[in-house]
Amino acid sequence: xxxxxxxxxxVNQIDYNALPEAVQKGYDFVKKSTNxxxxxxxxxxxxxxxxxxxxxxxxxxxxxxxxxxEKAETPKREPVAKKEKVVAQKVTTAKVSKPTENINFSxxxxxxxxxxxxxxxxxxxxxxxxxxxxxxTSLQKAIVEKxxxxxxxxxxxxxxxxxxxxxxxxxxxxxxxxxxxxxxLEELASIVGAEKVFPSMLYIKKFIGLVGKSGIxxxxxxxxxxxxxxxxxxxITKQDKYADKLNEIFVTLTNFLDNPTQKxxxxxxxxxxxxNDIVEGCNCNMNGFDSPIPKVMNSMDFAxxxxxxxxxxxxxxxLIGDPSPNFSTMVFGKPKMxxxxxxxxxxxxxxxxxxxxxxxxxEEGLDFTLQKKLNDKxxxxxxxxxxxxxxxxxNPYQYIxxxxxxxxxxxxEDLTALRKRYPHKSFVFxxxxxxxxxxxxxxSFQHDVDVVIEVPERGKAVxxxxxxxxxxxxxx
Numbered sequence: 001x002x003x004x005x006x007x008x009x010x011v012n013q014i015d016y017n018a019l020p021e022a023v024q025k026g027y028d029f030v031k032k033s034t035n036x037x038x039x040x041x042x043x044x045x046x047x048x049x050x051x052x053x054x055x056x057x058x059x060x061x062x063x064x065x066x067x068x069x070e071k072a073e074t075p076k077r078e079p080v081a082k083k084e085k086v087v088a089q090k091v092t093t094a095k096v097s098k099p100t101e102n103i104n105f106s107x108x109x110x111x112x113x114x115x116x117x118x119x120x121x122x123x124x125x126x127x128x129x130x131x132x133x134x135x136x137t138s139l140q141k142a143i144v145e146k147x148x149x150x151x152x153x154x155x156x157x158x159x160x161x162x163x164x165x166x167x168x169x170x171x172x173x174x175x176x177x178x179x180x181x182x183x184x185l186e187e188l189a190s191i192v193g194a195e196k197v198f199p200s201m202l203y204i205k206k207f208i209g210l211v212g213k214s215g216i217x218x219x220x221x222x223x224x225x226x227x228x229x230x231x232x233x234x235x236i237t238k239q240d241k242y243a244d245k246l247n248e249i250f251v252t253l254t255n256f257l258d259n260p261t262q263k264x265x266x267x268x269x270x271x272x273x274x275x276n277d278i279v280e281g282c283n284c285n286m287n288g289f290d291s292p293i294p295k296v297m298n299s300m301d302f303a304x305x306x307x308x309x310x311x312x313x314x315x316x317x318x319l320i321g322d323p324s325p326n327f328s329t330m331v332f333g334k335p336k337m338x339x340x341x342x343x344x345x346x347x348x349x350x351x352x353x354x355x356x357x358x359x360x361x362x363e364e365g366l367d368f369t370l371q372k373k374l375n376d377k378x379x380x381x382x383x384x385x386x387x388x389x390x391x392x393x394x395n396p397y398q399y400i401x402x403x404x405x406x407x408x409x410x411x412x413e414d415l416t417a418l419r420k421r422y423p424h425k426s427f428v429f430x431x432x433x434x435x436x437x438x439x440x441x442x443x444s445f446q447h448d449v450d451v452v453i454e455v456p457e458r459g460k461a462v463x464x465x466x467x468x469x470x471x472x473x474x475x476x
Contacts, residue, residue, distance in 0.1 A: 002060065002061050023060055033171060108201075108279075115161065119161045123178060124178070127176060136169065203227055203249065252267060309322040310324070319472070326426055329449060329452070329465075335433075348378075348380075351382075354399070359386045360403060361388060362390070365388045390408055398425060399425070405430065449465070461474075
């Protein structure tokens with residue numbers, strides 16, 4: 001029989017992963033309430049807690065490994081005492097399996113991902129009350145400063161982290177070994193594993209730190225060697241967004257080191273500004289041009305630049321022109337005027353001709369109404385996907401429709417963060433309107449997008465924006 005006196009001895013024989021979720025909760029509760037089994041005083045303090053723990057003892061007994069039977073003795077050999085095999089508890093760390101596909105690379109991690117990563121790294125580590133309090137303070141500061149919002153894609157994960165940290169802080173002694181629920185750990189680690197910083201960013205930052213300084217020959221030599229090794233060992237590949245920029249840095253370092261009279265690394269203010277923009281995550285112009293555009297250009301050179309466009313045709317070209325592959329659109333109109341029909345029709349056109357589309361139907365959900373619209377417009381296609389909630393990972397899709405922004409609870413800052421996180425995706429934001437026909441939300445919504453489409457009356461859509469002087473099409 002398991003009791004408080006022998007539980008510490010037997011706990012290492014329990015395979016946590018084999019426990020049902022209800023028993024796992026009991027396991028986690030006992031671990032925290034006894035401060036990692038160092039004190040069982042809680043059983044004397046509360047009869048209710050004592051009953052809960054004793055009930056857990058009874059449930060977990062059946063999950064202890066059964067001792068193996070000893071083999072029968074034989075006259076040919078002296079019997080050898082067989083050691084009982086003990087199944088050690090698996091201590092899961094943050095290094096769980098990571099996704100190999102659909103990794104979202106960016107210039108920097110958003111605040112939510114940084115906090116989730118920091119929390120995952122607590123697993124199995126001994127922490128003091130001061131450590132946990134410091135984390136709670138950092139998290140609450142990020143919320144107060146609106147770096148983390150309730151409308152964030154990861155709002156539920158952040159809320160779980162905050163609750164878990166506070167619960168642990170209130171129940172722990174001066175120190176504790178932090179333990180995260182196995183299922184939740186895998187879920188959070190999967191989120192962290194899907195978000196990566198471009199490997200090139202490390203070397204770009206180091207290079208910026210050397211520019212304009214003297215006495216850095218040794219550091220420049222070390223950086224050049226690191227760049228060479230990173231490429232030769234496959235850490236930097238041509239798929240890295242800034243691989244070409246690293247080639248330029250390598251050449252600059254080589255020229256600097258080959259010239260004994262050159263005291264500092266010299267690059268133009270324009271080049272340095274471009275590198276700083278990359279590091280700050282600002283290299284995401286909305287014109288479909290991948291390379292950094294200088295802040296100042298000769299008008300003749302600018303007039304001859306080639307920009308990528310999607311290649312819209314027919315009524316969609318007449319409505320909004322031919323936008324870049326990462327355009328953003330705002331659609332608004334009074335209820336029942338046809339804005340959802342219009343957007344579903346547009347989503348079907350993009351799916352048939354230009355790539356994968358995700359239509360987030362928060363307004364209606366995945367119900368008969370949405371099905372009817374898909375069938376009425378005859379737009380069902382293998383490249384068109386529908387969802388009732390905004391997904392954590394938008395990498396598989398090129399075009400994302402949010403119907404509606406208001407129902408999803410997204411602010412202007414959330415939409416800006418979403419576009420920065422996915423700078424090469426196109427977004428269509430659908431807004432509810434008041435009885436007067438004005439869209440609900442801050443005026444900044446209208447100024448931050450490339451295209452605005454209004455459905456002012458039933459069956460009529462009017463578009464205007466950066467890619468067209470304005471057009472008009474029928475919804476039905």
